[in-house]
Amino acid sequence: xxxxxxxxxxxxxxxxxxxxxxxxxxxxxxxxxxxxxxxxxxxxxxxxxxxxxxxxxxxxxxxxxxxxxxxxxxxxxxxxxxxxxxxxxxxxxxxxxxxxxxxxxxxxxxxxxxxxxxxxxxxxxxxxxxxxxxxxxxxxxxxxxxxxxxxxxxxxxxxxxxxxxxxxxxxxxxxxxxxxxxxxxxxxxxxxxxxxxxxxxxxxxxxxxxxxxxxxxxxxxxxxxxxxxxxxxxxxxxxxxxxxxxxxxxxxxxxxxxxxxxxxxxxxxxxxxxxxxxxxxxxxxxxxxxxxxxxxxxxxxxxxxxxxxxxxxxxxxxxxxxxxxxxxxxxxxxxxxxxxxxxxxxxxxxxxxxxxxxxxxxxxxxxxxxxxxxxxxxxxxxxxxxxxxxxxxxxxxxxxxxxxxxxxxxxxxxxxxxxxxxxxxxxxxxxxxxxxxxxxxxxxxxxxxxxxxxxxxxxxxxxxxxxxxxxxxxxxxxxxxxxxxxxxxxxxxxxxxxxxxxxxxxxxxxxxxxxxxxxxxxxxxxxxxxxxxxxxxxxxxxxxxxxxxxxxxxxx
Numbered sequence: 110x111x112x113x114x115x116x117x118x119x120x121x122x123x124x125x126x127x128x129x130x131x132x133x134x135x136x137x138x139x140x141x142x143x144x145x146x147x148x149x150x151x152x153x154x155x156x157x158x159x160x161x162x163x164x165x166x167x168x169x170x171x172x173x174x175x176x177x178x179x180x181x182x183x184x185x186x187x188x189x190x191x192x193x194x195x196x197x198x199x200x201x202x203x204x205x206x207x208x209x210x211x212x213x214x215x216x217x218x219x220x221x222x223x224x225x226x227x228x229x230x231x232x233x234x235x236x237x238x239x240x241x242x243x244x245x246x247x248x249x250x251x252x253x254x255x256x257x258x259x260x261x262x263x264x265x266x267x268x269x270x271x272x273x274x275x276x277x278x279x280x281x282x283x284x285x286x287x288x289x290x291x292x293x294x295x296x297x298x299x300x301x302x303x304x305x306x307x308x309x310x311x312x313x314x315x316x317x318x319x320x321x322x323x324x325x326x327x328x329x330x331x332x333x334x335x336x337x338x339x340x341x342x343x344x345x346x347x348x349x350x351x352x353x354x355x356x357x358x359x360x361x362x363x364x365x366x367x368x369x370x371x372x373x374x375x376x377x378x379x380x381x382x383x384x385x386x387x388x389x390x391x392x393x394x395x396x397x398x399x400x401x402x403x404x405x406x407x408x409x410x411x412x413x414x415x416x417x418x419x420x421x422x423x424x425x426x427x428x429x430x431x432x433x434x435x436x437x438x439x440x441x442x443x444x445x446x447x448x449x450x451x452x453x454x455x456x457x458x459x460x461x462x463x464x465x466x467x468x469x470x471x472x473x474x475x476x477x478x479x480x481x482x483x484x485x486x487x488x489x490x491x492x493x494x495x496x497x498x499x500x501x502x503x504x505x506x507x508x509x510x511x512x513x514x515x516x517x518x519x520x521x522x523x524x525x526x527x528x529x530x531x532x533x534x535x536x537x538x539x540x541x542x543x544x545x546x547x548x549x550x551x552x553x554x555x556x557x558x559x560x561x562x563x564x565x566x567x568x569x570x571x572x573x574x575x576x577x578x579x580x581x582x583x584x585x586x587x588x589x590x591x592x593x594x595x596x597x598x599x600x601x602x603x604x605x606x607x608x609x610x611x612x613x614x615x616x617x618x619x620x621x622x623x624x625x626x627x628x629x630x631x632x633x634x635x636x637x638x639x640x641x642x643x644x645x646x647x648x649x650x651x652x653x654x655x656x657x658x659x660x661x662x663x664x665x
Contacts, residue, residue, distance in 0.1 A: 120472070121608055122436075122480045126182045133179055134437045141575045142169055142541045160423040161409035161593045162584035164517075169541050170430055170510075170577045171438065180429040181419045183608060189425070192607040193415060199225065203378070203614035204473050210614045211374065212381035212599070216404040216592070218411040225374070232372060232386055239351070239369075240393040240400075243312070244285055251345035256312045260289045260302055261390045262332065263316030264324045267353070268292040269458045270383030270595075271316075274391045274403065277451040277591055281395050288394040294324040299331055308339035314351050316387050318373050320359040323623065329363075353386040378614050380461050381599060399588045406592025414600045424597050427579070428604025434510050434577065435484050443484045444502065447514040448491035448533040450521070451586050455514070456488035459598060466602045466613035473610050482609050488512075492532045503539060503572050511578040513537055514594075520586035533580075543574020633657065 121127055146152050146168070156168035172180075195202055198221050199209040214220045215229055242248030246255030261271055272290045289306070291299040303311075313332045317325040329350075336346050347369070352360040355373040371386035383391070384404060392400040410424070419425045434440045443463075445456045467483025489497060491513075502509055515533050519526035549570035553563035583590040606613035628645055632654055644651040 120476075120479070121183070121187055121610060124183070124186045126179060126186050130176075130179050130183065130433075130437055133175060137171060137173060137176060138438075140171070140173075142171060142577075143574070145171075145173065158417075158421045158423050158426055160413035160417065160597070161406060162587075162590040163410070163423060163593050163597055164582040165423050165427060166580045166582070167426060167430060169537060170433075170579070171575070172430070172433065176433065177420060177426075177429075180433060181425075183432070184419055184425060184429060184604070187608045187610070189419070189604065189607050192603070196603060197411075197415060199376070203612060205612055205615045205617070208614070209376040210378055210381065211376045212378065212384055213408075213411050215377065215384035216407040216411065216596075218408050218415075225376070228372075228374060236371060236386060236389050236392055236400075237397045239371075240389065240397060243393050244396070249348070250309050250312070251341055251348040252309045254310050256286060257310040258287045258289065258306045259312045259314055259390055259393055260291060260306065260332070261314045261316060262291050262299075262325055262328045263314075263353075263387070264292040264322060265461060266379030266382045267316035267318070267322075267325065267387050269380075269454070269461055271388055271390045273452075273454040273458045274383065274388070274588070274591065275394050276454050277586065278395055278399065278588065279451075281399055281588075285394050285396065288390050291328055292324065294327050296331065299328050303332075303335055308336050308341055308349075312349055312351060314353065314390050315360075315365075316353040318355045318377070318379055318382070320352070320354045320356040320363070323626075326363075351389065353389060380465055381614075383595070395588070402588035403592040406587075406589035406594075407596035408592075409589075410593040410596035410600065414596075424600030425604050427597070428601040428608070430579070431484070431601065431605050432608050435482075436480055438508075440508055440510055441484060442507075442509050443486050444509050444511045445486060445488035445514070446491050446494055446511055446533075446536075447488075448529040449514060449516060449583075449586055450490055452514065452591075453490040456486065458595075459488075460486050462598060463602055465616050465619065467605055467609075467611070468618065469606075469609075469611040469613075471611070473612055478609065478611070480609070482611060483605070491529065491536070495532065495536065499536065502536075502576070503543075508576050510576075511537070511540065512581060513578055514581045514583065516583045516586050516590075518585040537578045537580060539572060539574075540576040540578050541574055543572040543576075544570060546571050629654070 149155070153166070153168050156172075157164065157166040159165070196210060197213055197218060199211055201207050202210050211220055211225055214225050217229075220226065239248065243256055243259070249255055261268065268290055275288045289302045291302045313329065315325060315329045320326070333343075333346060336349055337343060341349065347364055347366045350365055351369040351371065352365045353371045353373060354360050355375055357367070357370045357372060360370050361367060371389060373382065373385050373387070377385050384407060388400060391403070414422060414424045431443070445459055447453070447455050463486045464483055469482055471477055488494065502511065513533050513536065515530055516526070521529075546567050549567035550563050553566055554560065558566065581594070583594060602613055629650065632645055644654060
């Protein structure tokens, strides 16, 4: 069975194309973005690509036609075409867990396994029927009343995707359920949510692939106690829970009704699970039509990714540019700045997608990498970020590539949309052009400053420019466009993982932290004589436990 692993003796950073890119990097760094635009009058239009409802303009990157050609050759060296087919055809691309990663099948993209297609169709039909019942009131609570509120209890991929989609379209279905989200094990999160809920009309959606996630089960138990305190008998509480999981046996043992358990395939990674039963709150809150449009938009991007030539393939170009920025230009982080309030949660969503997928230091065969992998992803909605961290983007000592995101059609009041677009394009322009000391000096003189003051102050107003950015333009803010955008980023991540020959579908570092927390939790729960020996043998952690355990004197 093909796992996509390349021979250990052929690391990508020793390939002829990688070495050619290094040599090319040294040459092109002598140019500037301004010079590239001056020498290439059609650059603004030529360095772009479209796929479905997404347009990508990458002309403000320090790349030339030669750069792009070499990057495409790098993709060929990494056998990206084969890797893409392995992904869609259900090969065990998650090689450490011996699993496929068939999130593309969830949105109807073809796969060779017909049983997967039947599973997806049957699950969608059940989700649609349940959502319709919630929305028309035919599915009721333990008291026979229609549900008015759905609280999604999940964390990570079981929270971020549905939360993003619901937050993106608050006015899409005004007559639907009110959807809330609780993720943090901090009891304040769920308690705050429940303050606006009524027990007899509240349904809890518990989402956990393994049905063993600490935070999720802790909050689910808290929800049960809340129902009990309100007089809902334990024997009737199953009416108030729906479950999305790949472990239905554990969910039934917990007390869920079989007809309210919606299955996940083992071949769906958590951060790729919005398209599965994890998306049930989206279907229930926004409606079946909206959820179908979300899937359709993602499938459009799947088809584009699978069929378009690399040079005009949005995820491929974006992923290769990320490789160029990380490994050849040495940039450490990536900012994502949506100038769309509905996408305010996109940076949070992408933090998990990108950093959990690409935060790896060994190749698929376990050998150590000699090159950097995933960058730090961060960001904020525009224009809020302009009054926060854009100072660092423009004048900081580190260059941070930026993805700007706007819509073609107004998604808000027309004048407000024009302000958003104007600010977005202005920030992109400022990053590229900057401001010289002479420009700053002349501007200060024009404002009436003396030459002496202007000369000194101009030093502080220099913006070096020549800082890269992409501009993504969505046709509109709609479920279709959001689906395409999220699939675009998914596939960009896969491109990067293929070049580096890493597994983007496991997360063993996360598992380590979970396991260590259990031992420390037991130490914190130790009482009496046991507390004196409740140390775990790690001097650094034990010092903190001594401070935290109540029986130990505090040293100030």
